Amino acid sequence: MSAVHNENDIAVTTRIRIARNIKSIPYPRKMTAAQAENVIKAVWDAFDNLPIKSTLTLYRMDELSSLEKKSMVERHLISTELENSKVPSAVIINGDETICIMINEEDHIRIQVFSEGLDTKTAYDSARKIEAVLSETITFDKDEEFGYLTTCPTNAGTGLRASVMLHLPAINSTKNVSPLLKWAANLGMTVRGLYGEGSKASGALFQLSNQITLGISEEEIISRFNAAACSLISEERRICADLFERNKYDLSDKCLRSLGILKNAYMISSNEAMNLVSNVCLGANSGIIKNIDNNALRKSLFTVMPATLLKNEGNLKERDRDVKRAQILQSVLADS
Amino acid sequence: MSAVHNENDIAVTTRIRIARNIKSIPYPRKMTAAQAENVIKAVWDAFDNLPIKSTLTLYRMDELSSLEKKSMVERHLISTELENSKVPSAVIINGDETICIMINEEDHIRIQVFSEGLDTKTAYDSARKIEAVLSETITFDKDEEFGYLTTCPTNAGTGLRASVMLHLPAINSTKNVSPLLKWAANLGMTVRGLYGEGSKASGALFQLSNQITLGISEEEIISRFNAAACSLISEERRICADLFERNKYDLSDKCLRSLGILKNAYMISSNEAMNLVSNVCLGANSGIIKNIDNNALRKSLFTVMPATLLKNEGNLKERDRDVKRAQILQSVLADS
Numbered sequence: 001m002s003a004v005h006n007e008n009d010i011a012v013t014t015r016i017r018i019a020r021n022i023k024s025i026p027y028p029r030k031m032t033a034a035q036a037e038n039v040i041k042a043v044w045d046a047f048d049n050l051p052i053k054s055t056l057t058l059y060r061m062d063e064l065s066s067l068e069k070k071s072m073v074e075r076h077l078i079s080t081e082l083e084n085s086k087v088p089s090a091v092i093i094n095g096d097e098t099i100c101i102m103i104n105e106e107d108h109i110r111i112q113v114f115s116e117g118l119d120t121k122t123a124y125d126s127a128r129k130i131e132a133v134l135s136e137t138i139t140f141d142k143d144e145e146f147g148y149l150t151t152c153p154t155n156a157g158t159g160l161r162a163s164v165m166l167h168l169p170a171i172n173s174t175k176n177v178s179p180l181l182k183w184a185a186n187l188g189m190t191v192r193g194l195y196g197e198g199s200k201a202s203g204a205l206f207q208l209s210n211q212i213t214l215g216i217s218e219e220e221i222i223s224r225f226n227a228a229a230c231s232l233i234s235e236e237r238r239i240c241a242d243l244f245e246r247n248k249y250d251l252s253d254k255c256l257r258s259l260g261i262l263k264n265a266y267m268i269s270s271n272e273a274m275n276l277v278s279n280v281c282l283g284a285n286s287g288i289i290k291n292i293d294n295n296a297l298r299k300s301l302f303t304v305m306p307a308t309l310l311k312n313e314g315n316l317k318e319r320d321r322d323v324k325r326a327q328i329l330q331s332v333l334a335d336s
Numbered sequence: 337m338s339a340v341h342n343e344n345d346i347a348v349t350t351r352i353r354i355a356r357n358i359k360s361i362p363y364p365r366k367m368t369a370a371q372a373e374n375v376i377k378a379v380w381d382a383f384d385n386l387p388i389k390s391t392l393t394l395y396r397m398d399e400l401s402s403l404e405k406k407s408m409v410e411r412h413l414i415s416t417e418l419e420n421s422k423v424p425s426a427v428i429i430n431g432d433e434t435i436c437i438m439i440n441e442e443d444h445i446r447i448q449v450f451s452e453g454l455d456t457k458t459a460y461d462s463a464r465k466i467e468a469v470l471s472e473t474i475t476f477d478k479d480e481e482f483g484y485l486t487t488c489p490t491n492a493g494t495g496l497r498a499s500v501m502l503h504l505p506a507i508n509s510t511k512n513v514s515p516l517l518k519w520a521a522n523l524g525m526t527v528r529g530l531y532g533e534g535s536k537a538s539g540a541l542f543q544l545s546n547q548i549t550l551g552i553s554e555e556e557i558i559s560r561f562n563a564a565a566c567s568l569i570s571e572e573r574r575i576c577a578d579l580f581e582r583n584k585y586d587l588s589d590k591c592l593r594s595l596g597i598l599k600n601a602y603m604i605s606s607n608e609a610m611n612l613v614s615n616v617c618l619g620a621n622s623g624i625i626k627n628i629d630n631n632a633l634r635k636s637l638f639t640v641m642p643a644t645l646l647k648n649e650g651n652l653k654e655r656d657r658d659v660k661r662a663q664i665l666q667s668v669l670a671d672s
Binding site for chain 2: 249252253256257259260261262263264265266267319323
């Protein structure tokens with residue numbers, strides 16, 4: 001069961017993450033500032049004399065403004081743990097932000113590669129290449145029996161975590177996602193809402209990721225993960241078709257009203273933006289709304305989140321931020 | 337103080353109503369069926385041999401379907417009293433529905449003439465001409481001292497009632513219309529919400545009309561009425577400008593969202609339609625929304641009311657009626 005098409009009506013982004021630590025240097029929670037600096041230098045220097053280096057930028061956390069860091073968190077480039085890191089830490093990001101290496105987060109090195117839709121192959125191949133580059137000059141901490149060692153044992157073994165951001169408005173609208181969580185746990189996966197409180201996800205954005213990293217090959221992890229993602233996508237499609245079949249009027253009305261508000265409102269909060277975009281994409285997937293580029297619209301969401309908007313648009317008061325957000329989303333809709 | 341411009345950004349329709357009864361025939365609440373038939377015949381025959389007759393149609397209440405009668409009530413052509421009349425009764429309506437004579441409602445004859453915006457002159461001149469036609473063949477019941485006699489003493493004297501339907505979204509949004517009611521009473525006028533419960537008018541449509549018909553000339557009634565209407569319209573404009581000044585963001589957002597929903601929703605109830613149109617017209621009056629023909633939009637409301645919609649569009653289920661209503665309003669917006 002492989003994702004030949006990237007299913008990007010429902011799958012937004014795939015992320016492959018490989019956790020590694022450097023042998024003989026204490027792990028981030030126990031390291032000195034000097035040791036932390038050594039890790040940053042070792043990782044950055046590993047790319048010396050390689051063509052890829054020109055595409056990479058090293059951002060030291062202590063040199064980024066709080067706004068820049070928050071914006072990186074919003075765009076899922078760095079974790080809040082790295083944002084708030086007390087030891088010298090950094091992130092290496094390439095030009096199109098598909099490669100992002102966190103340094104001195106929970107582990108010394110967290111290689112992250114992003115691909116569009118559900119596409120583990122592209123992301124995994126790229127992450128493996130980066131790991132190979134690093135292993136040329138860095139000796140990773142590894143146990144003969146367990147494999148790669150990590151701060152948290154749940155990452156040990158392969159150190160590999162695959163995840164995909166899925167837009168599941170139909171499943172979300174059933175308001176009962178607990179069977180989904182149980183189903184995922186049975187497959188060794190977790191599903192969590194990316195925004196919003198509790199089990200109900202704001203914007204219906206969920207993240208599926210593998211839980212088991214130990215005692216299983218990397219290929220097996222990817223294969224099981226793809227199977228789980230595909231079956232979740234099928235389930236979303238099934239429920240979506242069923243909703244449309246049983247409740248065409250209400251579904252059409254909800255999606256079309258959201259489109260009308262998105263196209264016309266003077267102010268839109270980031271939370272509302274997520275829900276409106278979610279409904280419009282649901283409408284596009286159900287055939288209710290024509291000529292919508294789901295992925296362009298969903299990606300634009302990340303440019304209108306509070307910190308990213310402020311970073312890009314300068315110092316705006318809260319209401320002007322909501323006005324600017326509405327204008328940006330409206331121009332994306334006009335172009336799509 | 338006269339309405340030179342017809343103020344039709346705020347004033348929807350003016351109505352002049354003249355109540356008359358025929359001498360020597362018992363009033364409707366006490367008449368026999370045969371006497372009622374005589375009244376219908378006398379009024380209808382009064383137009384014989386006049387050019388106007390070819391533009392008029394006589395509708396007998398007992399020959400109209402319940403749907404046709406309800407639709408006439410929705411369009412303010414007849415009263416619910418006439419709709420539910422127990423004696424033979426009728427209404428004479430001209431082609432463009434600006435003239436509408438109720439026969440055997442509370443009084444034998446209720447001449448009603450409608451004009452667009454605030455325009456008492458056109459309506460009053462036309463109503464007087466009709467009264468003159470009727471008086472050629474009919475002797476009205478009149479008292480030397482009091483003037484024309486009516487079933488309800490509040491209509492006696494001139495028998496003249498002027499009213500105007502006003503769209504007052506700014507006043508309505510202040511949520512406190514009681515000072516308005518008091519102000520009107522002091523001027524011998526009444527103001528009431530045309531739709532919705534209590535003092536809060538659904539769609540912000542209000543009716544201003546004169547209360548005093550006795551001991552005052554017809555010209556004086558019209559003049560005082562025009563003055564009251566103009567000052568109410570000024571007050572609406574003042575509050576509207578003030579709202580815009582103090583709360584541009586929220587006002588813009590409310591009006592633009594309503595426009596978005598009106599343009600895109602799949603289903604719209606008649607109550608929601610009134611409120612959406614009200615907000616869009618408020619937006620147009622505040623300069624927030626461009627290129628909206630307020631009057632075309634407000635008039636379209638009367639074509640999408642439940643009974644009128646069913647009468648025009650055939651037997652639709654409730655949800656299909658809401659779908660049809662949305663389509664009709666969207667085509668009006670597309671044309672305007």
